[in-house]
Amino acid sequence: xxxxxxxxxxxxxxxxxxxxxxxxxxxxxxxxxxxxxxxxxxxxxxxxxxxxxxxxxxxxxxxxxxxxxxxxxxxxxxxxxxxxxxxxxxxxxxxxxxxxxxxxxxxxxxxxxxxxxxxxxxxxxxxxxxxxxxxxxxxxxxxxxxxxxxxxxxxxxxxxxxxxxxxxxxxxxxxxxxxxxxxxxxxxxxxxxxxxxxxxxxxxxxxxxxxxxxxxxxxxxxxxxxxxxxxxxxxxxxxxxxxxxxxxxxxxxxxxxxxxxxxxxxxxxxxxxxxxxxxxxxxxxxxxxxxxxxxxxxxxxxxxxxxxxxxxxxxxxxxxxxxxxxxxxxxxxxxxxxxxxxxxxxxxxxxxxxxxxxxxxxxxxxxxxxxxxxxxxxxxxxxxxxxxxxxxxxxxxxxxxxxxxxxxxxxxxxxxxxxxxxxxxxxxxxxxxxxxxxxxxxxxxxxxxxxxxxxxxxxxxxxxxxxxxxxxxxxxxxxxxxxxxxxxxxxxxxxxxxxxxxxxxxxxxxxxxxxxxxxxxxxxxxxxxxxxxxxxxxxxxxxxxxxxxxxxxxxxxxxxxxxxxxxxxxxxxxxxxxxxxxxxxxxxxxx
Numbered sequence: 001x002x003x004x005x006x007x008x009x010x011x012x013x014x015x016x017x018x019x020x021x022x023x024x025x026x027x028x029x030x031x032x033x034x035x036x037x038x039x040x041x042x043x044x045x046x047x048x049x050x051x052x053x054x055x056x057x058x059x060x061x062x063x064x065x066x067x068x069x070x071x072x073x074x075x076x077x078x079x080x081x082x083x084x085x086x087x088x089x090x091x092x093x094x095x096x097x098x099x100x101x102x103x104x105x106x107x108x109x110x111x112x113x114x115x116x117x118x119x120x121x122x123x124x125x126x127x128x129x130x131x132x133x134x135x136x137x138x139x140x141x142x143x144x145x146x147x148x149x150x151x152x153x154x155x156x157x158x159x160x161x162x163x164x165x166x167x168x169x170x171x172x173x174x175x176x177x178x179x180x181x182x183x184x185x186x187x188x189x190x191x192x193x194x195x196x197x198x199x200x201x202x203x204x205x206x207x208x209x210x211x212x213x214x215x216x217x218x219x220x221x222x223x224x225x226x227x228x229x230x231x232x233x234x235x236x237x238x239x240x241x242x243x244x245x246x247x248x249x250x251x252x253x254x255x256x257x258x259x260x261x262x263x264x265x266x267x268x269x270x271x272x273x274x275x276x277x278x279x280x281x282x283x284x285x286x287x288x289x290x291x292x293x294x295x296x297x298x299x300x301x302x303x304x305x306x307x308x309x310x311x312x313x314x315x316x317x318x319x320x321x322x323x324x325x326x327x328x329x330x331x332x333x334x335x336x337x338x339x340x341x342x343x344x345x346x347x348x349x350x351x352x353x354x355x356x357x358x359x360x361x362x363x364x365x366x367x368x369x370x371x372x373x374x375x376x377x378x379x380x381x382x383x384x385x386x387x388x389x390x391x392x393x394x395x396x397x398x399x400x401x402x403x404x405x406x407x408x409x410x411x412x413x414x415x416x417x418x419x420x421x422x423x424x425x426x427x428x429x430x431x432x433x434x435x436x437x438x439x440x441x442x443x444x445x446x447x448x449x450x451x452x453x454x455x456x457x458x459x460x461x462x463x464x465x466x467x468x469x470x471x472x473x474x475x476x477x478x479x480x481x482x483x484x485x486x487x488x489x490x491x492x493x494x495x496x497x498x499x500x501x502x503x504x505x506x507x508x509x510x511x512x513x514x515x516x517x518x519x520x521x522x523x524x525x526x527x528x529x530x531x532x533x534x535x536x537x538x539x540x541x542x543x544x545x546x547x548x549x550x551x552x553x554x555x556x557x558x559x560x561x562x563x564x565x566x567x568x569x570x571x572x573x574x575x576x577x578x579x580x581x582x583x584x585x586x587x588x589x590x591x
Contacts, residue, residue, distance in 0.1 A: 072113040079110060091119040095149070099125035101134070108138040117142040121149040129154025129183070136166035145170045152180035157188050164192040171197045174227075177204040185209035185236070190217035201227050206264075207235035212246025215239050219253035228257050234266035234318065240274050251277035254307040261313050266346070267321040272328030278307060278335065308335040318346040320374065329356035337366040344372040348401070352378040357388075364391035372399040376426065379404075385411035389418050401426035403453065412436060419443040426453040428483065434458030441470045447478045455511070456486035464494030468501035476503050485513040485543065492524035499525065499532040508538050513545035513569070522547040526557070533560055543569040 077087040083097045092114065094107070099122060111117070120142070122128065122135075132155060139145070148170070150163075160183060167173065173196065178184050184192075185208045193203070203218075210218075210233060222228065233239060240247035251274070254260065268274075308314070317339070319325065319332075329352060336342070345367070347360070357380060364370070370393060375381045381388075382405040392400070400418055407415070407430040416439050419425055425440065427433050433440070434457050464484075470476060482504070484490075495512075514520060522529075526549060533539070542561065547570070549557070554570075561568040 069113075076110050076113050079106060089114060089116045092117055093119070093121045094125065095121050095123040095151075097125060098127065100127045101131040104128045104131060105134045108135045111138045111141040114142060115144070117145055119147040120145055121147070122153065123149045123151035123177070124153075126152065126154045129159065129181075130156055132159035133162040136162045139166045140169040143169055144172055146172055147175040148173060149175070149177040150181070151177055154183070155181040156183040157186065160184055160188040160192050164188075164195050167192070167195040167197075172199055173197065174199055175202040175204075176200060177202070178208060179204050179206035179232075180208070182207070182209040185211055185214050185238075187211070187213050187217075189214040190220070193218065193221045196221070196225070198224065198226055200225050202230040202232075203228065204230070204232045205236070206232055208233075210236040210239050212239065212241055215246035215250040219250035222250075222253045223256040225257070227259055229259050229313070230262040231257070231260060232262070232264040233268065234264045235268075237267060237269040239265075239268045240270050247274055248277040251307055254278070255310040258310060259313055260311050262316040263311075263314065264316075264318040265322070266318050269324065270319065270322040271324035272331055274322075275325065275328055275331040278332060309338040311339065312341065314339045314342055316344040317342060318344075320346045320348045320350060323349070323351045325356075326351035327353050327355065330359035333359045333363040336363050339367065341369050342367050343369050344374075344399075345370065346372075346374040347378070348374045349377040352380055354380050354383070357381060357384040361387045361391045364388070368393060369396075371396055373397070374399065374401050375405070376401040377404040379406045382406035382408060382411050382430075386414035389414050392418070394418050394421050397421050398423040400424075401453075403428040403430065403455075405430065407432050409436070413439065416440060416443045420445045420448070423449060424451040424453075425449055426451070428453045428455035428457065431456075431458050434463065434489070435460055437463040438466045441466060441475075444470065444475050446473070446475045449476070450478060451481040451483075452476075452479060453481070453483040454487070455483045456515075459484065459487040459490050459494075461491040461494035464490050465497045468497040471498070471501040471503035474503055476507075478506050479504060480506060480538075481509045482507060483511045485511040486515050488514050488518050488520060495522070495525035496528040499528040502532070502535055504532075504536060506538050507536055509541045510539070511541075511543040512547070513543045514547060516546070519546045519548055522549055523553060526553055530556070530560060533564060533566075537564075539564065539566050541567045541569065545569060545571055 073087070080087050080092075080094075083094060083099070083103070085094060085097065097103075099107075104122075107122075128135075132150075132153070153159075155163075155178065176196065184205060189205075189210070205218075208214075215233075218233070239250075247268075247270075254263070325347075329347075329350075336345075350356075352360075352375065357375070357378075360375075361384065364373075373388070373392065375388070381402065385402065385405075385407065388400075394417070397418060398421075400415075400422055401424065402411075402415060403426045405411075407427065409432055412427070412430070412432050415427070419440060420443050425444075427440070433454060437454065437457070437459060476482075522544065557570075558568060560566075
């Protein structure tokens with residue numbers, strides 16, 4: 001036995017004296033006393049017993065955290081995949097996804113796994129109206145969010161209140177879009193916008209049934225938003241009612257929004273009083289500036305101009321679809337001269353009179369940065385085209401639509417002077433164009449025009465042939481949109497010549513539809529269209545409503561459209577379409 005034990009002792013590896021000393025020290029020291037020794041052992045390269053265990057624990061905890069993150073992200077991916085979307089840690093877009101209240105609740109629980117989220121769009125999901133609190137109560141998990149869009153979600157007053165209470169959790173919010181929610185209006189706007197922070201840059205409240213009280217509330221917060229650049233309250237016809245008091249407060253407060261670049265007031269029921277309000281400043285602003293000026297100089301300040309005078313950054317102004325402006329545009333044009341950086345002015349469908357147009361023409365030379373002017377759907381504008389063209393900075397103009405303006409031969413000739421510089425040419429619903437389109441087309445410069453709209457212009461077969469010649473020359477190589485609808489007087493040879501010409505390689509949208517009360521066969525020129533489709537690689541939409549064709553031709557056209565991923569707009573069954581047309585039996589209104 002002793003010999004065996006001695007043999008095992010001799011076979012065992014011999015330990016160094018340093019190992020023996022260290023093992024004795026470890027046995028004598030307690031766990032709390034080992035930290036200084038651990039530093040000493042780390043210098044010598046000798047691991048301490050507790051150190052290796054700590055490393056293993058940290059590795060295990062790190063692996064568990066990574067596994068948990070993977071599982072959480074997997075839940076986000078599965079949820080979005082179920083709604084037909086791809087996961088993105090910074091952008092969450094669920095627009096047009098038929099999101100239900102249950103989906104919204106699940107989304108809210110997933111926000112904690114999206115700490116880097118910057119954009120959230122849940123627009124056009126009407127089923128979430130009335131239960132927005134389920135989402136807003138979790139917004140604190142995405143405090144870095146910068147863009148929030150909730151358009152057309154049927155939000156009610158409770159939803160607006162819940163959102164207002166949660167806006168304090170997103171201090172970096174820059175874009176807030178609540179358009180097409182009628183429940184936003186009605187007095188709850190103060191509680192909503194009163195919670196936003198100064199970084200807010202865009203407020204969009206299109207068609208929210210805003211009232212005069214909402215206009216007052218909106219004006220009250222403008223002074224606290226120094227970075228606001230876009231304000232869109234279009235399609236709120238009650239905004240300027242109640243004697244115009246509410247809108248006057250909003251207009252006067254615009255003098256505080258010195259960073260404003262875009263102001264859209266389309267279809268807000270504006271009248272001449274509204275134009276006067278845009279020309280005035282708030283009494284408080286005048287008083288404060290007078291006080292400061294008097295303290296510094298000892299002299300009184302004589303205030304001049306209105307709110308527009310204090311908007312040096314204004315680039316776009318939309319006052320369209322306000323028929324109450326008729327006869328009073330001169331109340332505004334004097335102040336427009338201060339907007340030296342204005343690039344776009346929209347006054348379409350405002351029933352402008354000859355006097356209004358004269359006042360506008362007088363101020364146009366002061367708008368040296370103007371690139372877009374829209375006076376379409378104003379019948380009187382047709383007689384002022386020559387004066388407009390003479391007052392505009394033609395070399396930089398991009399858009400001058402004159403559709404539904406009752407153009408005469410003289411005004412049509414004057415328009416040809418501006419055409420070489422325009423990106424968009426729109427003379428739709430002007431009957432004088434038919435038979436004279438060559439004057440317009442010959443003025444086009446190659447690779448300049450992007451949109452050509454000639455709807456309901458009484459075009460002839462020769463007009464289409466001339467268009468084909470212009471295309472063949474390469475003048476339409478950059479054209480994106482071509483609207484030739486409601487021109488049933490064009491013969492088969494004209495349509496065939498157009499599609500055989502080529503030169504439309506960039507075309508994305510083309511409309512060849514006929515009037516609702518008419519129909520015609522396209523069998524004669526349909527082969528030319530089929531041959532042209534491969535030469536239209538960018539085409540995404542083809543409208544051919546009320547053109548008839550055989551069953552086999554229809555199948556072939558549908559197959560070609562699907563093959564090239566083109567949206568084909570046509571009547572599914574012309575007999576049904578014809579019967580429905582007989583019930584209306586009228587043209588679309590020119591306006």
